[in-house]
Amino acid sequence: MSTTQRYSTVAIVLHWLIALALAGEIALGFAMPKDASGFALYQLHKSIGITILLLSLVRLGWRLTHRPPAQLEGGWEGKLASLVHVLFYVVMIATPLAGWALVSTDPINVPTVLFGVVPLPHLPLDAGINDFAHEAHEILAFVAIGLFVLHVVGALRHHFLLKDGLLARMSFDKGGMALGLLAAVLLVGAGVFFGLGGSQEEEHDHATDHGPATTEDSVTGEGTPADDGHDHVHEEDAEAADSEEAAEEAAEPEAEETAAAAEPAGPPPSWAIQPGGSLRFSVTNSGAALNGRFASWSGDIAMDPDAPESAAITIRVDLASATLGDATQDSMLSGADFFNTSSFPQATWRSTSVRRVSGNRYEANGTLTLKGVSRPQRITFTLDGSGNSRSVSGSATVDRNAFSVGVGDSAANLGGNVTVNFTFDARS
Ligand code: HEM
Ligand code: HEM
Structure with a gap:
């Protein structure tokens, strides 16, 4: 030839x-857990x-x-x-554009940093098109799979029946071609296989992911998102996550069905946070624990403990009130390397979905906005008491690097995860 x-x-x-990138991307799209993890x-x-796209x-x-070389075959x-x-060209360009539109119009404003290095701006689009972009993105991915098969x-x-050397026109050598084909097919297959398991679970319970984040989870960092950026995807991770989800689903189908069947009666009651509560944080410094607290914080809580799905919770933390009990360290905390309180006086956490894990244990997924960055953040808590009075205690593990809290030399020996614990009484 x-x-x-x-x-x-x-x-x-x-x-x-x-x-190869497209096949891997489709696999990843289906396999990635659709929550904070x-x-x-x-x-x-x-x-x-x-x-x-580029x-x-x-x-x-x-x-x-x-x-391009002249077509080998005419007719239909x-x-x-x-x-x-x-259509491949359309899909290769329209799918990522729809994905970009989807994240640009998401009600949860999650910033994108490409490969952990290049910030991706949001497209200036109306939030109303979010559902459309979502649908388009998913449909285009399925169209890509259909085109891929054809x-x-x-x-x-052409290769086996017509033996007209068509494959050679698009290849350097036959071995590489066969390997590429195999890898592409395996990637798409694996993604669809793992992803379908995940999406069934997702339909069943949007808020569910790796099960309750216990205090032990917080300490070891399990169940928290890894640092973004250079992480490489392993299908095993997705598989492990999926099988955990499946196990959890098998373990508590009744509780979830009951919750789904029970219509919440009217709007959830509001709870006033009583004085005397505490909001503490703890982080390791060269292996030793460094403990502090926020003296000033507030919140709005609307929640029916028996129908937590309708809850709406907002917590506001006055960052300048952070104290480690040492004046020098406290002034460092409010400085630019840590909270930068002159530009970002307040952190807020807003719930997006709340569910009962078991008994009086709850899990709330939400968005934490801290130092200008908004990110998914999960909180777990327990409620004790009855009637119009509850004692609340709970915890969260915050990845401080994701919010650029603690940069520079003074933070060199600090652990990446900050454990936050809170207790307070609430009355409705
Ligand atoms: C050729 C490029 C791409 C392909 C083939 C692709 C494919 C997929 C697939 C198959 C899914 C799972 C479908 C679903 O469950 O809804 C998905 C989900 C997603 N993709 Fe992409 N994607 C591409 C590019 C992008 C880009 C550039 C972005 C954003 C900048 C993006 C953002 C998302 C998001 C946020 C989701 C999750 C949607 C959800 O919450 O269900 N994608 N993608
Ligand atoms: C998602 C994966 C793939 C995409 C998006 C894709 C896309 C395309 C496109 C757009 C063309 C037309 C070339 C042009 O005019 O620019 C083409 C040609 C070609 N592709 Fe693919 N392809 C994919 C996977 C494969 C695989 C796995 C094979 C091998 C079995 C393959 C074999 C070929 C061959 C032999 C041609 C040349 C056809 C001819 O000479 O008329 N492609 N591909």
Whole structure:
């Protein structure tokens, strides 16, 4: 075969790079847990997705300025192949755009930092299109899978039945081609397989993820999102998460069904936080515990303990009230390396979904806004008491690096996770 019948090297490299990235991206999209524990995988998904967008734009530019080899086959088969190719270009560009639109209009404003390095701005779009972008993103991904099947069946038909050397036009050597094909098919298959398990669970209970985050979880850091950025995805992680979810679902189907069946009666009652509570934080410093507290904080709580799904909770913390009991350390806490209280006087946490874990134990997912960054943050708590009075105590593990709290030399020996504990009485 003469070299003029081959695609150009640039076209071949881009074809296989994008093919593998796209297959991995679809797998990742389905496999990533759709809650706070999937934070790092979301960041990776968005990073790879934007990379695919950029590569595809380069590829489109190349395709429009460089003539591909003449088609090998005419008729309806040739037309179908061309249609699949055109639709592939549409999908390669429209899917990441829809994903970008989806995160830009999400009611929870989660910042995107591509590969942990480049901040991705939000597209200036109306929040009303969020549902549409969500649907479009998912449908386009399914269209990509359909095209992929048609495309591969077509390529294999040429290779094994027509034996017309079509595959060679898009490859450097046969071994690499076979390996690429296998990897792509395995990636998509694995993602759809793990993802379908995950989405069934998600439909069953949106707030569910890795089960209750106990205090032990907090100490070991289990169940908290990993640092974003350079994490590499392992399908095993997703699988492990899925099997935990499955086990949890099997363990408590009745409680969840009862909760789903029970209609909450009217709006949930409001609770006033009584004076005398405490909000403490603890972090390791060179291995030793450093304990502090916030002297000033407040909150609005609307929650029916028997129907926590309708709860709406907001907690506001006056960051300048943070104290470690030492004047020098306290002034450092309010400085730019830590809370930067002159620019960001307040941290807020707002619930997005609350559920009963068991008995008087609850789990609340929400968004923590601290130092200008908003991120998913889970809190677990217990309620004791009855009637119009409750004692509340709970905890959360905050990844301080995600909010840039503690940067520079003075924070060099601090642990990454800050454990926050609170207790207070509430009356309705
Ligand atoms: C998600 C994965 C894939 C995407 C998005 C994709 C996309 C495309 C596109 C858009 C073209 C047209 C080239 C152009 O005119 O720019 C093309 C051609 C081609 N692809 Fe793929 N492809 C994928 C996977 C594969 C796989 C797994 C194989 C091997 C079985 C394959 C084999 C080929 C061949 C042989 C051609 C050349 C067809 C011809 O010469 O007419 N592709 N691909
Ligand atoms: C070619 C590129 C991409 C492909 C093939 C792809 C594919 C997928 C798939 C298959 C899902 C799971 C579908 C679902 O459960 O709703 C998903 C979800 C998601 N994708 Fe992408 N994606 C791409 C690019 C992007 C980009 C660039 C972003 C953002 C910048 C993004 C953001 C998201 C988000 C936020 C979700 C989760 C939606 C949810 O909460 O259900 N994606 N993606």
